[in-house]
Amino acid sequence: xxxxxxxxxxxxxxxxxxxxxxxxxxxxxxxxxxxxxxxxxxxxxxxxxxxxxxxxxxxxxxxxxxxxxxxxxxxxxxxxxxxxxxxxxxxxxxxxxxxxxxxxxxxxxxxxxxxxxxxxxxxxxxxxxxxxxxxxxxxxxxxxxxxxxxx
Amino acid sequence: xxxxxxxxxxxxxxxxxxxxxxxxxxxxxxxxxxxxxxxxxxxxxxxxxxxxxxxxxxxxxxxxxxxxxxxxxxxxxxxxxxxxxxxxxxxxxxxxxxxxxxxxxxxxxxxxxxxxxxxxxxxxxxxxxxxxxxxxxxxxxxxxxxxxxxx
Numbered sequence: 001x002x003x004x005x006x007x008x009x010x011x012x013x014x015x016x017x018x019x020x021x022x023x024x025x026x027x028x029x030x031x032x033x034x035x036x037x038x039x040x041x042x043x044x045x046x047x048x049x050x051x052x053x054x055x056x057x058x059x060x061x062x063x064x065x066x067x068x069x070x071x072x073x074x075x076x077x078x079x080x081x082x083x084x085x086x087x088x089x090x091x092x093x094x095x096x097x098x099x100x101x102x103x104x105x106x107x108x109x110x111x112x113x114x115x116x117x118x119x120x121x122x123x124x125x126x127x128x129x130x131x132x133x134x135x136x137x138x139x140x141x142x143x144x145x146x147x148x149x150x151x
Numbered sequence: 152x153x154x155x156x157x158x159x160x161x162x163x164x165x166x167x168x169x170x171x172x173x174x175x176x177x178x179x180x181x182x183x184x185x186x187x188x189x190x191x192x193x194x195x196x197x198x199x200x201x202x203x204x205x206x207x208x209x210x211x212x213x214x215x216x217x218x219x220x221x222x223x224x225x226x227x228x229x230x231x232x233x234x235x236x237x238x239x240x241x242x243x244x245x246x247x248x249x250x251x252x253x254x255x256x257x258x259x260x261x262x263x264x265x266x267x268x269x270x271x272x273x274x275x276x277x278x279x280x281x282x283x284x285x286x287x288x289x290x291x292x293x294x295x296x297x298x299x300x301x302x
Contacts, residue, residue: 004262004265004266005269005274005277005278005281006265006266006267006268006269006270006272006277007262007265007266008281009269009277009280009281009284010171010175010265010268011211012281012284012285012287012288013164013167013168013171013284014168014211014212015211015284015288016164016284016287016288016291017164017165017168018211019288019291019292020161020164020291024161060162060165060166060169061165111155111158114155114157114158114161115155115157115158116157117157117161117291117294118156118157118160118290119157120290120293120294121157121286121287121290123156125283125286125287126156126157126160127156128279128283129160129280129283129284129287130156130159130160130163132276132279132280132283133160133163133164133166133167133280134163135272135276136163136167136272136276136280137163137166137167137170139269139271139272140167140170140171140268141170142271143268143271
């Protein structure tokens with residue numbers, strides 16, 4: 001069974017993903033799952049707050065139950081919701097000061113752990129991979145925009 | 152927050168993975184989940200059969216419950232188990248003729264669907280991605296072999 005280059009990229013992409021994921025999980029603060037971490041990172045980047053729709057559009061890790069994750073973060077006083085009485089869908093989510101403090105400490109550690117994984121890969125290759133994966137996601141994006149496929 | 156190239160590769164890898172996965176799922180035969188498909192593809196490549204240990208080592212999609220998946224495939228008469236009475240762990244799994252027939256039809260269709268996703272990416276870039284992702288998984292493999300990390 002001769003394998004095409006595209007299928008081969010997909011197979012290797014799955015392999016790389018599965019190899020990095022457990023280490024990424026391990027590197028988030030204890031008690032933070034990767035989806036929780038992801039939600040907080042997105043909010044950290046947007047001090048003006050985000051609606052649920054904006055948030056779900058920007059998440060990396062598919063958050064099966066975003067409402068549940070946000071509820072727990074609110075319960076832990078890491079995220080606060082500001083409700084607009086006239087339009088409930090436009091409720092904005094923001095990190096609390098405690099949420100900001102926690103994620104500001106967690107992000108650099110996570111970044112360092114991930115960088116360390118790539119330490120044995122030549123810098124030039126990492127840079128090329130970055131560029132090519134960017135070009136791939138762009139191509140896939142255009143495809144879903146015009147191809148009528150739902151995502 | 153300036154992002155290192157390694158972290159940036161990881162973020163784009165997650166994006167590409169999440170964009171391709173739903174299409175890969177959709178492209179396996181109705182009634183086949185991706186882990187089921189994965190198990191059958193592995194067995195299809197090894198007519199001499201595989202033990203559970205060999206199988207779990209070769210799977211791409213993490214099969215949360217490999218025993219359950221294999222049981223269902225046995226129930227559907229797509230996989231047969233050949234038990235060695237003196238050593239139960241060495242039980243070999245093989246596709247039944249019906250299993251071979253089904254997967255032989257499903258594999259080319261799946262491959263074609265995945266190739267189609269990459270159609271808008273220049274051939275040279277797909278080839279480079281293939282090579283660089285291969286080099287990345289090798290580097291990550293060496294890391295886990297020697298770094299004392301469990302996978």
